[in-house]
Amino acid sequence: MSAVIEGKGGFRTWLNKRLPVDQFVEDQLTGYYAPKNFNIWYFFGSLALLMFVLQIVTGIFVTMHFKPGWESAWPSLQVMVREVPYMWLIQGLHVVGASFFFIVVYLHMARAFLYGSYKAPREVLWVIGMLIYLALMAEAFMGYVLPNGNMSFWGAQVIINLFGTIPGIGPDLVEWIRGDYGIGDALLNRFFSLHVVALPLVLLLLIGLHLVALRQVGSNNPDGIEIKEKLGKDGKPLDGIPFHPYYTLKDIVGVGLFLTVFAIVVFFMPTFFGLFQESPNFEPASLVSTPDHIKPVWYFTAYYAILRAIPDQRLGALLMALAVAAFMFMPWLDRGKNKSIRYRGIASKLLLAMFFISFLLLMWLGLQPAEPLYVFMARVCTVTYFAFFILLPFVSKADSNGPVPERVIYHAH
Amino acid sequence: MSDHAADDTVPEVDESRRKFLIAATAATGAVGAVLTAVPFVASWKPSESARAAGLPTEIDLSRLEPGQMITSFWRKQQIYVVRRTPDMLASLPSHDGELKDPESKDSDQPAYARNAQRALRAEVLVLIGTCTHLGCLPKQRFTPNDATVMAHWPGGFFCPCHGSKFDLAGRVFKGSPASVNLRIPPYSFPSADKLVIGVDPVAEKGAA
Numbered sequence: 221m222s223a224v225i226e227g228k229g230g231f232r233t234w235l236n237k238r239l240p241v242d243q244f245v246e247d248q249l250t251g252y253y254a255p256k257n258f259n260i261w262y263f264f265g266s267l268a269l270l271m272f273v274l275q276i277v278t279g280i281f282v283t284m285h286f287k288p289g290w291e292s293a294w295p296s297l298q299v300m301v302r303e304v305p306y307m308w309l310i311q312g313l314h315v316v317g318a319s320f321f322f323i324v325v326y327l328h329m330a331r332a333f334l335y336g337s338y339k340a341p342r343e344v345l346w347v348i349g350m351l352i353y354l355a356l357m358a359e360a361f362m363g364y365v366l367p368n369g370n371m372s373f374w375g376a377q378v379i380i381n382l383f384g385t386i387p388g389i390g391p392d393l394v395e396w397i398r399g400d401y402g403i404g405d406a407l408l409n410r411f412f413s414l415h416v417v418a419l420p421l422v423l424l425l426l427i428g429l430h431l432v433a434l435r436q437v438g439s440n441n442p443d444g445i446e447i448k449e450k451l452g453k454d455g456k457p458l459d460g461i462p463f464h465p466y467y468t469l470k471d472i473v474g475v476g477l478f479l480t481v482f483a484i485v486v487f488f489m490p491t492f493f494g495l496f497q498e499s500p501n502f503e504p505a506s507l508v509s510t511p512d513h514i515k516p517v518w519y520f521t522a523y524y525a526i527l528r529a530i531p532d533q534r535l536g537a538l539l540m541a542l543a544v545a546a547f548m549f550m551p552w553l554d555r556g557k558n559k560s561i562r563y564r565g566i567a568s569k570l571l572l573a574m575f576f577i578s579f580l581l582l583m584w585l586g587l588q589p590a591e592p593l594y595v596f597m598a599r600v601c602t603v604t605y606f607a608f609f610i611l612l613p614f615v616s617k618a619d620s621n622g623p624v625p626e627r628v629i630y631h632a633h
Numbered sequence: 634m635s636d637h638a639a640d641d642t643v644p645e646v647d648e649s650r651r652k653f654l655i656a657a658t659a660a661t662g663a664v665g666a667v668l669t670a671v672p673f674v675a676s677w678k679p680s681e682s683a684r685a686a687g688l689p690t691e692i693d694l695s696r697l698e699p700g701q702m703i704t705s706f707w708r709k710q711q712i713y714v715v716r717r718t719p720d721m722l723a724s725l726p727s728h729d730g731e732l733k734d735p736e737s738k739d740s741d742q743p744a745y746a747r748n749a750q751r752a753l754r755a756e757v758l759v760l761i762g763t764c765t766h767l768g769c770l771p772k773q774r775f776t777p778n779d780a781t782v783m784a785h786w787p788g789g790f791f792c793p794c795h796g797s798k799f800d801l802a803g804r805v806f807k808g809s810p811a812s813v814n815l816r817i818p819p820y821s822f823p824s825a826d827k828l829v830i831g832v833d834p835v836a837e838k839g840a841a
Binding site: 374381399403404509 | 677678679680683686687704706708709710711765766767768769770772793794795796808809810811812
């Protein structure tokens with residue numbers, strides 16, 4: 221217990237006896253020691269939290285003007301962005317915010333791959349993070365379907381029909397998801413409910429659990445050394461500094477830089493060359509015209525490229541699901557002694573590079589039309605993508621694990 | 634039980650009785666939770682009005698010329714109706730070797746449309762215009778030898794989304810991401826020029 225609580229008199233003492241505010245701040249911020257050698261990769265966790273808050277706040281205002289439904293969604297969106305003061309901006313923040321949320325989350329995940337942040341004792345932290353990623357994908361997909369633009373509609377058609385490939389129950393499952401023989405009011409209204417109420421609650425819960433697990437095991441760092449193993453005389457980690465004020469202030473710098481880039485995109489390139497908002501989605505859904513080239517938003521295209529590369533629908537859908545699910549098993553697939561890529565051999569470095577390149581190439585290929593050359597390239601990348609997960613247990617174990625320094629590497633500025 | 638104050642010995646716990654009670658309570662609770670979920674899950678099924686909107690659709694064939702296609706809707710799905718020319722029909726058996734399911738064994742169609750032409754009446758092809766891969770609309774590419782589709786193209790349908798190819802009976806070509814032929818809805822001909830989607834032919838007519 222901190223001294224403040226035991227001190228005499230005052231509102232603060234009165235309150236703390238009833239609600240442990242000071243205790244909470246100490247546990248979570250001032251008394252929480254984080255490694256002192258965080259680099260730029262460590263901005264993206266707090267930025268992801270910032271994006272979640274931004275999506276919630278802008279989403280609340282978009283919901284005030286949006287009318288879900290087959291007939292009503294599109295016109296209400298037009299009224300919102302053309303006639304309601306400043307809603308062009310708030311809706312723009314929400315749409316561009318979705319893409320930035322994924323940019324930040326992908327960088328956050330890449331950081332874990334680089335420094336082995338998923339390895340023991342952070343397996344549960346990682347699995348919760350992956351559940352957040354899954355919930356976020358569902359949230360983003362449903363949000364994309366809601367305006368009922370033509371790409372919303374045909375994208376939803378493709379994704380929902382994926383469930384039809386499940387043996388036996390597939391067709392009935394699809395009818396149950398849609399609540400109709402095709403996409404209509406039933407689907408758009410249930411997606412609205414899930415997008416606005418259910419999934420944000422799930423995300424909130426999972427993000428809370430992610431932070432609880434993080435406080436329990438502590439942050440990893442670029443050297444992959446456990447700072448809790450080197451304690452000073454005061455019992456505090458020698459290589460740790462209190463999260464507040466050191467990292468709260470550092471994160472504010474990251475927030476400032478990030479919001480600058482974000483604002484430039486929102487104001488000057490809100491479609492981001494057709495990547496964040498696609499041109500077919502600037503016309504309402506049409507049952508009679510498929511866009512010539514159906515593709516999801518950029519953050520799903522890596523998996524979409526895998527789906528398209530496989531000349532069998534069931535196997536394609538299965539591999540697509542596996543491509544996402546494989547991340548979950550990282551803590552157990554990686555059997556390296558050292559966490560950080562800094563202290564692993566050349567084979568591990570090449571393997572990880574191959575994975576990053578495969579993922580980025582698949583992302584790009586998923587945006588291209590289904591022409592033979594691109595399909596062939598996607599097949600090659602699908603092989604290298606899965607090869608990473610299959611080879612990782614062997615390479616990480618056999619690869620020379622260089623000596624790890626006793627203390628984290630840190631240069632004072 | 635008459636004197637609580639004097640009784641300070643703790644009675645021995647009957648472990649097996651306790652285990653049974655915990656298991657029984659948990660099982661009853663689980664059954665209750667599942668039963669409570671039923672209305673919530675069932676509320677996602679199609680409503681009565683959605684079912685009513687899925688009633689049969691009539692299509693007039695009198696102005697459909699040979700080689701032409703018209704489209705209609707049934708259950709929010711596009712229905713393709715093609716009046717095939719004798720040339721089109723003659724081309725069908727020529728490429729069986731290039732098809733995934735030439736005899737429509739694994740594909741979805743009414744029994745009366747599971748034949749060489751996949752049709753009740755050979756010249757009229759009726760298909761659900763939803764790609765069996767992932768639900769896009771396959772586009773008509775009826776001109777034979779259209780090299781932009783593939784070499785030796787016999788004419789048929791091409792899905793622009795993921796590149797599935799189907800012949801003029803809706804049968805899928807090898808190398809397509811789709812695994813089965815385009816689906817055929819139940820349909821019948823109440824009169825010479827009238828087509829009804831969603832109703833099977835009455836027995837004596839459906840013998841074909």
